[in-house]
Amino acid sequence: MAQTRQFCTFYLDKLLFGVELTGVQEVMRHLDMTQVPLAPEVVSGLINLRGQIVTAINLRKRLELAALGADAQPMNVVVRSEDGAVALLVDEIGDVVELAEDSFEPPPETLRGAVRGIILGVHKLEKQLLHVLDTEKACYLSTATEPPVN
Amino acid sequence: MSEDNIVKDFLVESYENLDRLDRELVGLEKNPEDRNALAGVFRTIHTIKGTCGFLGFNKLEKVAHVGENLLTLLRDGQLKLNPEITTALLGMVDAVRQMLSEIQSTGQDGNDEYPQLIEKLTHLASAGASAKGSAPYHKAPAKPADGGAIPAAKEPVPAAPPMEKKSEAPMSEKTPRDAKSSKKGKPGEALRKPVHGKMGGILVERGLVDAEKIAMALEQQEQGDRRKIGEILVALGFVKPEDILAAQQILESKPREAVAETIRVGVNLLDKLMTLVGELVLARNQLLQYTSTVENSGLQTISQRMNLIATELQEEVMKTRMQPIGNIWNQFPRTVRDVALGCGKEVEIEMEGKETELDKTIIEAIKDPLTHLVRNAVDHGVELPEERAKIGKPRTGRLILRAFHEGGQVNIEITDDGAGLNAQRLRQKAIERGMFTAEQAGRMSEREIFNLIFLPGFSTAAKVTNVSGRGVGMDVVKTNVEKIGGTVDVQSTLGQGTTVRVKIPLTLAIIPALVITCGGDRYAIPQVSLLELVRLETGEGRAGIELVHGAPVYRLRGRLLPLVFLNRELRLSSNGEPAAQQSDVVNIVVLQADERQFGLVVDEINDTEEIVVKPLRKQLKSIKTFAGASIMGDGKVALILDVMGLAQRASVITEARGRAAGEKAAAAGAAGGEKRSFLLFAGPDQSRMALPLDTLARLEELPASQVEKSGTHWVAQYRGEILPLINLAYALEERRQELRHKKLVEGAAEDAPIQVLVCNHQGSRVGLVVEQILDIVEDTAEVRHPASRAGVLYSAVIQGQVTELIDIPAILQAGGVDSSHPVEHAEVTQ
Numbered sequence: 001m002a003q004t005r006q007f008c009t010f011y012l013d014k015l016l017f018g019v020e021l022t023g024v025q026e027v028m029r030h031l032d033m034t035q036v037p038l039a040p041e042v043v044s045g046l047i048n049l050r051g052q053i054v055t056a057i058n059l060r061k062r063l064e065l066a067a068l069g070a071d072a073q074p075m076n077v078v079v080r081s082e083d084g085a086v087a088l089l090v091d092e093i094g095d096v097v098e099l100a101e102d103s104f105e106p107p108p109e110t111l112r113g114a115v116r117g118i119i120l121g122v123h124k125l126e127k128q129l130l131h132v133l134d135t136e137k138a139c140y141l142s143t144a145t146e147p148p149v150n
Numbered sequence: 151m152s153e154d155n156i157v158k159d160f161l162v163e164s165y166e167n168l169d170r171l172d173r174e175l176v177g178l179e180k181n182p183e184d185r186n187a188l189a190g191v192f193r194t195i196h197t198i199k200g201t202c203g204f205l206g207f208n209k210l211e212k213v214a215h216v217g218e219n220l221l222t223l224l225r226d227g228q229l230k231l232n233p234e235i236t237t238a239l240l241g242m243v244d245a246v247r248q249m250l251s252e253i254q255s256t257g258q259d260g261n262d263e264y265p266q267l268i269e270k271l272t273h274l275a276s277a278g279a280s281a282k283g284s285a286p287y288h289k290a291p292a293k294p295a296d297g298g299a300i301p302a303a304k305e306p307v308p309a310a311p312p313m314e315k316k317s318e319a320p321m322s323e324k325t326p327r328d329a330k331s332s333k334k335g336k337p338g339e340a341l342r343k344p345v346h347g348k349m350g351g352i353l354v355e356r357g358l359v360d361a362e363k364i365a366m367a368l369e370q371q372e373q374g375d376r377r378k379i380g381e382i383l384v385a386l387g388f389v390k391p392e393d394i395l396a397a398q399q400i401l402e403s404k405p406r407e408a409v410a411e412t413i414r415v416g417v418n419l420l421d422k423l424m425t426l427v428g429e430l431v432l433a434r435n436q437l438l439q440y441t442s443t444v445e446n447s448g449l450q451t452i453s454q455r456m457n458l459i460a461t462e463l464q465e466e467v468m469k470t471r472m473q474p475i476g477n478i479w480n481q482f483p484r485t486v487r488d489v490a491l492g493c494g495k496e497v498e499i500e501m502e503g504k505e506t507e508l509d510k511t512i513i514e515a516i517k518d519p520l521t522h523l524v525r526n527a528v529d530h531g532v533e534l535p536e537e538r539a540k541i542g543k544p545r546t547g548r549l550i551l552r553a554f555h556e557g558g559q560v561n562i563e564i565t566d567d568g569a570g571l572n573a574q575r576l577r578q579k580a581i582e583r584g585m586f587t588a589e590q591a592g593r594m595s596e597r598e599i600f601n602l603i604f605l606p607g608f609s610t611a612a613k614v615t616n617v618s619g620r621g622v623g624m625d626v627v628k629t630n631v632e633k634i635g636g637t638v639d640v641q642s643t644l645g646q647g648t649t650v651r652v653k654i655p656l657t658l659a660i661i662p663a664l665v666i667t668c669g670g671d672r673y674a675i676p677q678v679s680l681l682e683l684v685r686l687e688t689g690e691g692r693a694g695i696e697l698v699h700g701a702p703v704y705r706l707r708g709r710l711l712p713l714v715f716l717n718r719e720l721r722l723s724s725n726g727e728p729a730a731q732q733s734d735v736v737n738i739v740v741l742q743a744d745e746r747q748f749g750l751v752v753d754e755i756n757d758t759e760e761i762v763v764k765p766l767r768k769q770l771k772s773i774k775t776f777a778g779a780s781i782m783g784d785g786k787v788a789l790i791l792d793v794m795g796l797a798q799r800a801s802v803i804t805e806a807r808g809r810a811a812g813e814k815a816a817a818a819g820a821a822g823g824e825k826r827s828f829l830l831f832a833g834p835d836q837s838r839m840a841l842p843l844d845t846l847a848r849l850e851e852l853p854a855s856q857v858e859k860s861g862t863h864w865v866a867q868y869r870g871e872i873l874p875l876i877n878l879a880y881a882l883e884e885r886r887q888e889l890r891h892k893k894l895v896e897g898a899a900e901d902a903p904i905q906v907l908v909c910n911h912q913g914s915r916v917g918l919v920v921e922q923i924l925d926i927v928e929d930t931a932e933v934r935h936p937a938s939r940a941g942v943l944y945s946a947v948i949q950g951q952v953t954e955l956i957d958i959p960a961i962l963q964a965g966g967v968d969s970s971h972p973v974e975h976a977e978v979t980q
Contacts, residue, residue, distance in 0.1 A: 034671055034787040037720030038773045046779055046787040051429050053779045053787055055767045083768045140769070 003101045007123075009094030009130060010077055013065045016094060017131045018123070019138075023079050027093055030073035047076065047087050054078065056087040062138060063115050081139040088138060099123045099130070157253065160201050162414075164250055167194045169480055171243050175236055176483040180498075182231040191239075192221045198246060207259040210249045216271040217242040223275055233491070238270050240484065363388045417510070420471055427467045428660060428762040432781050434460040435759070439783035464660065464760075468509070475553045475562070476504035478517045482524050486549060489528040496535050496546040497528050503553035508560055512654055515634045516562070519627040523564045523650050524549065526624070531568035531648050541645070543567065559678070560656060565649040571642035573599045600640045604628040632794065635661075635678055663761045663780075665788065666739060667754040669722030672788040674761050674780055675739060679793035681747060683755060684738040695736065704738060704749055708929050708947045711740065713749045714800040720775065743797035750796070759783070763790060775799055828948055828955075829907070830924040834879035838924070838953040840946075845958060847910045849923060851903040866917065868908070875906065877919040878956070881964040882941045909958055916962055925949075940964065 007018035008027070033045035033056055044056040056076065060068055068074060074089040106121040118137045123130040174191050178184060199214035217239060223229040245264045252260035367382040380394035434457055441453040483499050490497040508516075532538075532547030539545050552563040576599050577591045585605075586594070604624050628638050636654035655661065655678055663674040664683075684706065686694045695702050695713065702713040716722075738749040761780040770776070774795030782788050827843035856866050857875060864875040906917040927949050935945040935952075941964055943957040 032786050034779075034789065036770060036773070036776070036789065037669075037722055038775055039770055043770070046789070048781050048785050048787050051432060051781060053764050053766075053781065055770060086767075 004098050005101070006096055006098050007130065007132070008077060008096055010075070010090035011092040011094060012060055012063065012090055015065075015131060016125070016128050017059075017090070017133055018094075018097070019077065019079060019088075019133050019135050021096060023135045025078040025080050025085055028076040028078060028087070031076060031087075044089055049078065049085065049087070052085065054085045054087050056089055057139060059088045059090055059138065063118065064113060079135045079139065081136055083139070086139040097125075097130070099125075104132070157205060157257070160205060161250055161254055164198050164201075164246070167198060168243055168247050168250070170194065172240065172484040173480050175239055175243070176487050178231055179233065179236045179487070185225075188221070188225050192218070192225050195221060202259070207249070207253060209263050210246060210253075210259040213242060213245050213249070213264050213268060216268050216275065217246075220271050220275040229274075235274055237491075238267070238274055240488075241267055242271060359383060359388045415470075420467075420510075423467050424471060427464050430460050431464055431660060431760065432762055435783035436785055468656075468660070469507075471510045472507035473510055473513050474505045474507050475513065475560070476501070478513060478520065479504060479551055479553075482521070482551065485521060485524055486528050489525050490532075493529060494534060495528060495532050497532050497549055498546050499524075499549045499551065501551045506553035506555060506560060508654070509656060512634055512656070515630065516636070516652065516654060519630045519652070520562065520564070522623055522627050523652075524551070527564055527566040527568070527648070527650075531566035531570075533569050555656075559653050562652040562654070563649055564652075565647060567647040570644040570646055570648050571600050571603070571640070572644055573642075576600070576602055597639075597641070600642055603640065604638060635676065660760055660762050662758060663790065664739065664758050665756040665761075665782070666716075666737075666752040667756060668716045668752045669720065671722075672756065672782060672786070673716070673752075674759070674788050674790045675741070675750075675793065676777070676790065677758065679741050679743060681740040681742050684740060684749065685755075686736040686738070687734065702751075705947060705950045706740065706749070708950045710947070711738075711747060711749045712800075713738065713751055714796070715751045717753070719796060719800055741793050741797075743793045746797065748797060748800065761788075761790070826930070827926060827928050828953075829926050830948065830953065831905070831907070831920045832922040832924060833920060833954070833956075834882060838948075838951055839878075839920075839942075839956055840948055840953045841907065841909075841956050841958070843926060845909055846907055847915060848908040850906045850908055850917070852906055852917075854904050857904070866906075868915075868917070871915070873906075873908065873915055873917045875917040875919055876961060876964075878961065879919075879921070881961045882939065911958060911962060916958075918956075918958075918961065 006021040008021050008024045009016055009018040011017070028049070031047045031049070033047055035045045036043050036055075042058050042062045044058040047054045047056050060066070068091060072091070074091060075093050076087040077090055077093070078085050078087045080086075103123045103125070104121055105124065107116060107119050111119065118134055120132045120134050123132060171191060171194050174187050174194075178187050178191065181187070195214055195218050199211055199218055202208075202210040202214065220229070220235065220239065224231055224235070229235065245262075245267050248262070249259045252258065363383065363386070367386065367388075370382055380389075380397070383389045384391050384394060437453050438457060441449050479501055482501075486497050486499045489495075527549055528547075532549070533543075535545040538547065548567045550563070550565040552561075552565065554561055573596045577594070580586050580599070580602055581588050581591050585602075591599075604627070631638050631652055631654065634654060636652060639651045639653075640648060641651070642648040662677040664677060664680055665672050665674050667673075684704070686704075694704055696705070697703070698710070702715070703710040704713055705711070737752050737755050739752055739755065740747060740749050759782075761782075763778045764780060765771070765778050766773075766776060775792055776795070777790045777792035779787050779789050828840040829843050829846060829849075830838060830840050833839040850868070852866055852868075858865055858867070860872065864877070865872045866875055867873070905920050905923050907920060907923075909916050909918060929948045941957055941960045943955040945952055945954050947953070
């Protein structure tokens, strides 16, 4: 029997993504956010998570996907990063799935851009592909992303 | 395990003791006759020596031992304390401290045996002993093996000392009978085992046994009886065992009471408590917000109570973290002594407000800056004794540390009575270094010039000159103080001394802040940087904001206040248009950042609130505009603005500033300094004019009928002299020639009063006739513009309006009163 791993899955722009369950702290419905001016674009804002201030990352933007509709309320997947908890904003939460290592494959060479560093690879599921994210990289904000002063 | 605990306790206790030793030794140096202090020093060293002997730290014990020997001589009056001995003893304290830290990290007292120090101490001790020639019982450095912990083994104290020796036990001092007994055997006893001395004291006090009998028992003990004094007394049949037990209980209860009043608590526990209280405060805020929306009197009552309790709890928990500033000041006498000795100066240190309390984290944060300032004051501030004597100051310089609370902040002042800062030299230095042009530097007030010493890089150059060498590392001091939200300011009078004033907040964890709204989100502004709030209403709003080549400014009491639009700085989405143009109300939050004031334009000003500061995520920390975040009453997160960071950011955007930041600061800083009183009056065509008040003698109202003509001049009889009158309107206008023949005041009725300003000019008086006297105001008249016509010195903004300052000599000349004298501006120019 091949080794299996558990993933917390979610949808972004109809694509299925997953992060390893061990790195997930909790999943929250939509929470009020405070925007952080001057912050890198991918930072959606700050969330009060029971007295703890958590940075929310717009995962769609991070993965260079189209922005979510203005009235849609994204959900939060709160993951533990080396710099404390970070909330990843996702469209919809999926199931927790247990997958064997042998269904995994690294991303194809044709995958380019910022996304390549973040997507570790895919698990081939029956109906679709599960994109596995590198949590740490997804949470990482380059400090130089502040757009120049106009 | 228990051994570890003993060692730990020993370390904590010893560190405290050593700090006290530093203090006591320096104190002793000043007042060598203080027997109590000496006894205290002796006891401290003795305790350390005893304990480390017990714990097996032999090297430490050896060092403490030679120190103790020296102290014994001092205590017995065979040696007098002098700087050399003090230095040696302080050296010993340092060595002990060094070894203690060694013990702390390795569990061993290190490899250094400090032979030189021991040699020195021994030498001093033996020199003292032989000089007196009468220390037969004293075996100076010899016995390292006497166990220490058993003081009885050390018998340096004579049974009948040459001088009256006071017993340490206060109890025995009270009773004269006991004092009598002390002559026989008490002193040695008291020193060896004070507890037993007290036992005797208690028994005597209770009338159970007389002093005679105690003395007998003591003698027996001295002769080698190892039993306790109570046992001896019982054995001799003087007292009943019950009485001894009762006395024992009294003895034991006393120290315990003292111990029970304080307990040691780990700092991390306090930190945790603080965090929890922070959470509680947040929850409280949320609760209050919620209850205000609910109609329920029961809930209201509870939440009110909850509010009170939470507030009190917060205060109390904050108090647990409070420490008197004396804790860090206590080391300063030593610092001052060392530095002063090092540079051949004599400096006395005084402290006021030692008990002023500060949060522990802040205490730690200001320790180094303060030490630096103290060192600096001694090193660079106070002059050499000879120099001081030459200029009639006492040889010994004074350094005064003062701490006090003021408006939720702690002020710490470090004052020396030294040479002071030389503004002229600093000014020159600044010009030489190309920081300012001569003109800019000339315009700067003394205070701004002094504050140059806090600029990085300024220091080292200034060091060359001996008077103004205070800048060494002052920039670091400033940075460190500002890091904890404090400010530093320096005041100085040449030849009389310098005062450095440090203002710091009481605590960092929970701060009062002003909550504002901008672009739909709330932001908190720490109250410490807040100066005032200005609200410009309809119409006035638009008129109030002006542009200096595109940079928005507002005239705040006549001074131009640079404006920063928060939405623009934060690039919030409100069409990039400043709020002023959108609404009829402009809210300006006047802030102070680094001696520089600016107005922050925000959408809405909400309220002041106590907020709990939470740090931002590491990667967001790079945004300098925010100092952290906090959770508001409704549970939403609000960012805390970093006023310094915001100011920096703003000045980057309006390019004109940049390097000239210093100049800007100068312009802003002048507000605090040179205010002058001006007389405002209406000149021709109702134009606003002003004269410095000190150029005027009186303001008079004369009936027009009193005006007479003398030759080509108008005059009036005034207080027994003839006062030449000049109508300002004529003097200012070109056409004055033809006007000579007219009346002094055109169209005025015979009896209508005319307003006359009587000016002192070169010893004589001249009357200036003006339209109307308006007001007397204080202002800096900072924004100046060159004069547009003759007779006017310059235009300035006084009380928010452009006002012309009159050039009296020029007017007099124009009026033909003073043509013989060359024009002198001394009175009017600043």
